[in-house]
Amino acid sequence: MSSIREIKRRIRAISNIQHVTGAMKMVAAAKLRRAQSQVWAARPYAQKTAEVAGRLALAPDAQMLPLVASREVNKTCYVLIIGDKGLAGAYNANLIHLVQDCLAKEEKPAALIILGRKGVQYFRQRSVEILKYYLDIGDEPDLSLARGLARQLMEIFLDGQVDEVNLVYARFYSALRNVPQVERLLPIETPSVEGVEMADYIYEPEPMRVLEAILPRYCEIKVYQALLEAKASELSARMVAMDGATKNSGEMIDQLTLSFNKARQAAITTELLEVATGAEALKAQG
Amino acid sequence: MSTTKLEVVTPQRKILAVEVESVVAPGAEGYLGVLPRHAPLITTLKSGVVYYHKVGGKTERMAVSGGFMEAGPDKVIILADTAELSTEIDIERARQAKERAEKRLRERPPGLDWTRAENALQRSLARLKAAGADK
Numbered sequence: 247m248s249s250i251r252e253i254k255r256r257i258r259a260i261s262n263i264q265h266v267t268g269a270m271k272m273v274a275a276a277k278l279r280r281a282q283s284q285v286w287a288a289r290p291y292a293q294k295t296a297e298v299a300g301r302l303a304l305a306p307d308a309q310m311l312p313l314v315a316s317r318e319v320n321k322t323c324y325v326l327i328i329g330d331k332g333l334a335g336a337y338n339a340n341l342i343h344l345v346q347d348c349l350a351k352e353e354k355p356a357a358l359i360i361l362g363r364k365g366v367q368y369f370r371q372r373s374v375e376i377l378k379y380y381l382d383i384g385d386e387p388d389l390s391l392a393r394g395l396a397r398q399l400m401e402i403f404l405d406g407q408v409d410e411v412n413l414v415y416a417r418f419y420s421a422l423r424n425v426p427q428v429e430r431l432l433p434i435e436t437p438s439v440e441g442v443e444m445a446d447y448i449y450e451p452e453p454m455r456v457l458e459a460i461l462p463r464y465c466e467i468k469v470y471q472a473l474l475e476a477k478a479s480e481l482s483a484r485m486v487a488m489d490g491a492t493k494n495s496g497e498m499i500d501q502l503t504l505s506f507n508k509a510r511q512a513a514i515t516t517e518l519l520e521v522a523t524g525a526e527a528l529k530a531q532g
Numbered sequence: 533m534s535t536t537k538l539e540v541v542t543p544q545r546k547i548l549a550v551e552v553e554s555v556v557a558p559g560a561e562g563y564l565g566v567l568p569r570h571a572p573l574i575t576t577l578k579s580g581v582v583y584y585h586k587v588g589g590k591t592e593r594m595a596v597s598g599g600f601m602e603a604g605p606d607k608v609i610i611l612a613d614t615a616e617l618s619t620e621i622d623i624e625r626a627r628q629a630k631e632r633a634e635k636r637l638r639e640r641p642p643g644l645d646w647t648r649a650e651n652a653l654q655r656s657l658a659r660l661k662a663a664g665a666d667k
Contacts, residue, residue: 284544287544287545287546288543288544290541290546291541291542291543291611292543294541294602294609294611295611298574298600298602298611302574389543389544446572447572447573447574448571448572448573448574449573449574449575450559450560450561450564450573450574450575450576451560451561451575451576455560455576456574456575456576456600459576459600460576460600463599463611463613466543467543470543
């Protein structure tokens with residue numbers, strides 16, 4: 247049995263860890279609340295944009311627009327949105343697995359754009375082409391970041407550097423559930439809206455010009471939403487992981503306290519026995 | 533008198549949702565007014581001021597930059613890149629932005645992004661106008 251002092255030291259160490267994980271949980275929970283409200287706040291705009299774009303996409307020439315027209319895929323690009331930090335359970339690992347699955351399935355060459363240190367760390371040592379990477383996105387992705395990124399993606403797509411762009415991120419459903427997924431960004435799959443006739447609307451200027459103005463925004467908001475969802479997922483994963491860690495360390499402390507008490511009791515018993523035996527021996531001599 | 537619902541949404545948040553009697557917005561081809569029971573219309577927007585007349589209230593202003601507007605019989609939706617209510621506008625900041633943009637356009641430093649500078653100027657002018665500080 248480990249010595250009393252050793253057990254005591256371990257209890258103290260674990261309770262220190264417990265403090266840290268508890269604090270991290272609180273921080274993640276507070277940030278999550280913000281991130282979550284940002285996700286909700288961005289949804290109406292995204293929905294509306296998709297609706298308008300979908301209606302416009304019914305136009306016969308819409309499929310000719312460079313952002314919409316799909317072409318033969320010679321190179322696919324995956325945009326991985328992942329965490330900068332660990333300690334978020336399986337969050338980062340799940341995303342990396344998903345990307346690897348995608349890459350394994352790909353017959354034509356594929357390239358990555360990575361947002362987040364964990365992804366860079368993993369893929370840097372592997373034989374995958376990384377077009378670009380970004381670190382330290384922070385806990386509140388802002389719109390200008392999303393816009394910049396979306397523009398770059400549109401640029402490399404229009405240049406013909408890649409023929410397809412997919413976003414890989416964890417979609418946020420609730421604090422306890424997020425699902426890593428792959429979502430097509432470019433060419434734009436225009437959302438279908440039923441029951442709306444194109445001709446019902448007056449367009450100013452003409453429909454194609456409106457569509458040309460809307461599509462880049464649609465793209466931007468999609469990237470923005472992906473960033474927000476990914477961040478909310480990461481924070482929720484961290485919160486859950488840290489909650490688990492705090493509970494586990496509580497359990498460990500309980501167990502250790504038990505063995506500490508046992509060890510102490512054993513020591514007392516041994517001491518008592520020694521004293522008693524000593525006394526008996528003295529009595530026998532006298 | 534019939535009314536229509538006005539909703540203003542930006543990527544970051546929903547700015548406004550009110551019942552209004554009329555809306556005037558800076559469309560791509562000039563300012564246009566929308567009254568209740570308007571025929572379905574979609575237009576892109578420029579930087580400018582949106583005027584809206586609240587039911588039983590007075591006309592209020594709001595600065596928007598870019599985006600588009602969808603008008604329907606009972607609903608007007610403005611999807612703006614940015615939008616600020618007249619009360620939210622930081623006049624001093626807008627004024628500084630305007631001066632900065634004007635200076636850039638006047639001095640034309642090499643590599644000047646014309647459209648960007650022009651847009652910045654339009655945005656700041658829209659803000660000042662919406663805040664009623666453009667005189």
